[in-house]
Amino acid sequence: MIPWILLGLIGVPPAYSGDQDALARAIDTRIAEHLSIESVEPAPPADDAEFLRRASLDLIGCIPTADEVRAFLADSDLDKRSKLVDRLIADVRHARHFARTWRALLLPEIETEPQLRYLQPGFEKFLEQRRLENAGFDVIVRDLLTVPIASPDQTPEFVLRDLNQPNPIAFIASKNADPAKIASSSIRTFLGLRLECAECHNHPFDPWTREQFWSQAAFFAGIERRGKGPFAPLVEVADRKEISLMNTERMVPVQFLDEAKPRPAGTQSPRVEFAAWMTSPSNPYFAKAIVNRVWSQLLGTGLTEPVDDYSAANPPSHPELLDEIAAAFRASRYDVSFLLRAICRSEAYRRTSRLTHDNQSQPELFARMAIRPMSPDQFADSLVLAVQVQPADERVAGDDVEELDRRRILNLLQAEGSATDPATSVTQALAFMNGRIVDRATKLATGARLQRILDEFPDELDRQIDELFLATLSRLPTDAERDSIATTLKTEHANQERGDRLGNLLWALLNSPEFRWNH
Amino acid sequence: MFTQRDSMLPRRLWLGSTAALAFGASLRCWMPAVAAAVEGSPRPKRSCILLWMNGGPSQTDTFDLKPDHANGGPFRPIETRTPGIQFSEHLPEIAKWSEHLAVVRSMSTKEGDHGRARDNLRTGYFPQASIQFPVLGSLVAKEAGEQTGDLPNYVSVFSRGLFSPGMPPGGFLGPSYAPLVVGRESDDQMAGPPLSVENLAVARGISPEQVDERLRLLSALEQPFLAARPGAAAESHREAYRKANRLMSPAAAKAFSLDHEPADVRDRYGRGQFGQGCLLARRLVERNVPFVEVSLGGWDTHEANFPRVQSLCGTLDTAWSALMRDLSERGLLETTLVVWMGEFGRTPVINPRQGRDHYPKAWSVVLGGGGIRGGQVVGRTDASGLVVDDRQVSTPDLLATIFVALGIDPRKQNMSNVARPIRLADPDAKPIAEILTESPA
Numbered sequence: 001m002i003p004w005i006l007l008g009l010i011g012v013p014p015a016y017s018g019d020q021d022a023l024a025r026a027i028d029t030r031i032a033e034h035l036s037i038e039s040v041e042p043a044p045p046a047d048d049a050e051f052l053r054r055a056s057l058d059l060i061g062c063i064p065t066a067d068e069v070r071a072f073l074a075d076s077d078l079d080k081r082s083k084l085v086d087r088l089i090a091d092v093r094h095a096r097h098f099a100r101t102w103r104a105l106l107l108p109e110i111e112t113e114p115q116l117r118y119l120q121p122g123f124e125k126f127l128e129q130r131r132l133e134n135a136g137f138d139v140i141v142r143d144l145l146t147v148p149i150a151s152p153d154q155t156p157e158f159v160l161r162d163l164n165q166p167n168p169i170a171f172i173a174s175k176n177a178d179p180a181k182i183a184s185s186s187i188r189t190f191l192g193l194r195l196e197c198a199e200c201h202n203h204p205f206d207p208w209t210r211e212q213f214w215s216q217a218a219f220f221a222g223i224e225r226r227g228k229g230p231f232a233p234l235v236e237v238a239d240r241k242e243i244s245l246m247n248t249e250r251m252v253p254v255q256f257l258d259e260a261k262p263r264p265a266g267t268q269s270p271r272v273e274f275a276a277w278m279t280s281p282s283n284p285y286f287a288k289a290i291v292n293r294v295w296s297q298l299l300g301t302g303l304t305e306p307v308d309d310y311s312a313a314n315p316p317s318h319p320e321l322l323d324e325i326a327a328a329f330r331a332s333r334y335d336v337s338f339l340l341r342a343i344c345r346s347e348a349y350r351r352t353s354r355l356t357h358d359n360q361s362q363p364e365l366f367a368r369m370a371i372r373p374m375s376p377d378q379f380a381d382s383l384v385l386a387v388q389v390q391p392a393d394e395r396v397a398g399d400d401v402e403e404l405d406r407r408r409i410l411n412l413l414q415a416e417g418s419a420t421d422p423a424t425s426v427t428q429a430l431a432f433m434n435g436r437i438v439d440r441a442t443k444l445a446t447g448a449r450l451q452r453i454l455d456e457f458p459d460e461l462d463r464q465i466d467e468l469f470l471a472t473l474s475r476l477p478t479d480a481e482r483d484s485i486a487t488t489l490k491t492e493h494a495n496q497e498r499g500d501r502l503g504n505l506l507w508a509l510l511n512s513p514e515f516r517w518n519h
Numbered sequence: 520m521f522t523q524r525d526s527m528l529p530r531r532l533w534l535g536s537t538a539a540l541a542f543g544a545s546l547r548c549w550m551p552a553v554a555a556a557v558e559g560s561p562r563p564k565r566s567c568i569l570l571w572m573n574g575g576p577s578q579t580d581t582f583d584l585k586p587d588h589a590n591g592g593p594f595r596p597i598e599t600r601t602p603g604i605q606f607s608e609h610l611p612e613i614a615k616w617s618e619h620l621a622v623v624r625s626m627s628t629k630e631g632d633h634g635r636a637r638d639n640l641r642t643g644y645f646p647q648a649s650i651q652f653p654v655l656g657s658l659v660a661k662e663a664g665e666q667t668g669d670l671p672n673y674v675s676v677f678s679r680g681l682f683s684p685g686m687p688p689g690g691f692l693g694p695s696y697a698p699l700v701v702g703r704e705s706d707d708q709m710a711g712p713p714l715s716v717e718n719l720a721v722a723r724g725i726s727p728e729q730v731d732e733r734l735r736l737l738s739a740l741e742q743p744f745l746a747a748r749p750g751a752a753a754e755s756h757r758e759a760y761r762k763a764n765r766l767m768s769p770a771a772a773k774a775f776s777l778d779h780e781p782a783d784v785r786d787r788y789g790r791g792q793f794g795q796g797c798l799l800a801r802r803l804v805e806r807n808v809p810f811v812e813v814s815l816g817g818w819d820t821h822e823a824n825f826p827r828v829q830s831l832c833g834t835l836d837t838a839w840s841a842l843m844r845d846l847s848e849r850g851l852l853e854t855t856l857v858v859w860m861g862e863f864g865r866t867p868v869i870n871p872r873q874g875r876d877h878y879p880k881a882w883s884v885v886l887g888g889g890g891i892r893g894g895q896v897v898g899r900t901d902a903s904g905l906v907v908d909d910r911q912v913s914t915p916d917l918l919a920t921i922f923v924a925l926g927i928d929p930r931k932q933n934m935s936n937v938a939r940p941i942r943l944a945d946p947d948a949k950p951i952a953e954i955l956t957e958s959p960a
Contacts, residue, residue: 424755485739516756
């Protein structure tokens with residue numbers, strides 16, 4: 001066992017008094033130090049359109065509309081980027097995006113066990129509501145871990161409630177109410193530590209022992225399912241505070257990872273103490289783990305990578321910086337808005353993703369913005385917005401076509417793993433080239449976006465091209481692009497309908513990586 | 520220009536030609552980087568068809584019967600073509616191919632959870648230090664080198680549930696070695712017939728001229744964007760679109776179309792998904808695809824084991840024997856390794872629900888065809904079937920055996936995502952020499 005002090009608390013910096021600009025400058029300083037040591041010239045700031053698109057995707061989970069792009073480009077306010085970030089965080093879609101992002105991390109089982117999808121709306125609703133209240137992240141974590149569960153002599157706790165009511169119990173239910181799974185999953189996500197390798201055996205390189213693993217599981221040992229399957233109602237024997245070590249005779253008692261013993265709490269569930277310990281300001285891992293997640297969501301690479309593998313053998317790229325942001329986050333009482341504002345004000349977040357000098361490609365230097373894949377939700381919402389799928393006459397009995405399309409996109413992208421590196425599979429390429437959604441969007445008869453542009457600007461080819469660029473890539477074409485495309489569309493294949501030709505351009509835009517990625 | 524294009528002209532050709540006319544300099548991005556990839560080891564000698572029994576098949580009711588023990592259950596053994604080797608009475612057709620099959624009755628592995636055991640058997644490794652271990656199909660696809668024709672190196676048929684969401688397909692080898700999935704993942708009826716590659720054909724009503732113009736617009740658009748953002752993502756995008764275009768060629772599309780098979784051949788495999796999947800596997804190895812897996816689910820028989828296993832054996836016996844016959848008649852048996860396995864076996868002890876539960880401690884796999892000395896049984900379990908008595912075989916041993924049978928050195932290394940070289944099979948692996956036609960190097 002390595003004590004906290006060696007792993008975490010080296011040089012605790014002074015707390016920031018809630019000043020997001022001060023934190024942003026501290027980020028700039030630390031990132032610049034490393035760039036300078038490595039002699040790497042960072043990329044210049046992104047232009048307005050690139051920044052608007054990125055911030056919109058990161059904060060509300062969707063690209064901006066053509067009108068929003070135009071307005072942002074025309075805005076002469078020097079502080080418009082920070083104001084944009086504030087505006088996006090205040091947007092109701094931000095809470096929804098936050099809920100989806102964290103749902104994917106907290107209930108990953110939904111992707112493999114389709115029946116668990118019934119838990120999704122209520123769980124996202126819970127996260128969304130908490131985010132709308134700007135509840136501290138510690139509050140959210142305590143909610144998840146200490147959700148009330150009836151005692152055996154009471155009516156068991158229903159897991160599947162009104163689908164659209166906030167339902168924090170979904171976290172425990174999705175782990176099959178299994179103490180070991182609940183413990184390892186929460187420790188991995190909220191503390192950035194991987195204990196599960198110690199479930200079966202002590203690992204030679206990890207400090208965690210098998211006993212320690214099971215001591216964590218012991219906090220959840222009282223939870224029992226009444227019946228079978230993931231939706232079985234739950235009860236909890238609150239004074240059960242030990243668990244059998246991997247089906248052996250040996251019983252392991254509750255004990256915190258820093259070897260402190262929980263206070264005897266009588267009939268209160270040991271989960272309450274576990275949650276308090278986990279989110280306590282004196283727990284050096286909690287703030288760091290959340291900060292590191294949010295940082296990697298915004299910049300593509302964590303300060304520790306993998307984000308959930310903080311260990312002595314895997315030090316952060318910028319240890320001081322991680323400490324400083326974590327301290328400020330703690331001081332802010334785990335205020336997610338504060339954290340987002342500060343990171344989005346940093347130079348690192350505002351750089352272009354273009355390579356402008358050599359050596360800018362090492363992700364952990366943050367010399368240029370990483371290119372990131374869109375999440376399935378980000379992509380589905382952006383695509384629907386860009387093309388305005390709108391075939392009211394094509395309604396399949398009782399189904400909302402838009403929702404059906406969304407689902408199909410989600411299925412397609414979900415099948416394709418990695419959340420960090422955008423990787424295109426052959427399956428995806430085929431779907432975007434030949435699939436039904438893009439096909440309908442790019443045919444005049446079914447493509448609402450095409451129809452609108454041709455109605456509004458019937459004889460202005462340049463304007464049509466501009467509108468398609470704004471709607472999809474969230475920018476205007478360069479003059480060279482506009483000229484070359486206009487020439488192609490005017491001269492080639494004159495026998496094609498003009499709607500078809502504009503559809504060809506829309507097809508190319510939707511298939512381009514610039515549309516598919518968050519860059 | 521190509522105004523009077525022959526519609527049967529392979530798509531790849533006209534794609535290449537028109538791209539060359541329009542953007543001489545950009546041609547490179549659509550064409551394979553052959554020179555860079557061909558160097559290195561020779562292609563494997565053989566293709567592999569993996570029959571993946573998802574859920575964990577019962578060894579006691581298939582290839583390691585215990586008729587004289589209470590654990591044996593109701594199924595009787597029958598003689599095979601090989602004297603002294605017996606299979607279950609519900610595998611009568613595959614019993615006729617025993618001379619080409621080696622049964623390993625002494626698999627002993629460590630993992631009894633479906634997901635973790637599946638990943639262990641399919642990658643050869645246990646999770647460690649965030650290494651994204653690639654599955655067998657990806658490893659073989661990589662050893663096969665740059666895809667030579669229009670078809671991919673790794674095709675996975677009905678692979679629903681075979682890949683963990685956290686595990687990128689292709690593992691640390693990257694999406695180039697991810698499988699092409701055949702058989703739709705969703706239950707969505709609009710996605711096309713069940714055994715097909717989704718979205719393989721150009722959308723209805725789109726003329727070749729339009730396709731042509733679209734691809735040229737795309738190429739012009741993405742060129743500056745990707746050039747300014749070099750790296751794995753850009754490469755992956757270019758490669759996926761290039762391969763997708765090749766896959767859309769008439770010749771490639773034909774490989775996936777079972778309509779070209781006579782009705783009696785299709786019947787012989789069984790008209791269910793698994794049977795037709797095995798027929799597709801044969802069509803693909805005929806066209807030199809190095810690795811095809813076809814999965815058959817339903818083996819997780821915690822309850823009512825016997826009627827369910829009997830029914831699954833019917834499906835399996837029909838399809839697998841038809842596959843062996845076709846491979847043999849077409850001279851492909853020597854160049855095709857066929858592997859039958861799941862993630863673990865099942866408890867010899869029958870539970871109160873007439874089911875059998877997960878059992879990794881003593882179970883069976885079967886290898887056959889190319890590279891394998893058939894007509895053999897390796898290893899032995901005791902009378903109860905509970906423990907391996909002789910010749911214990913581990914997951915790495917099995918994977919190493921498969922590599923050697925394919926003509927691949929299992930000690931070869933790939934660079935992993937944590938910048939540590941990883942061998943194809945664990946360094947401790949010992950190939951099962953007695954069933955291999957060629958000794959490991």
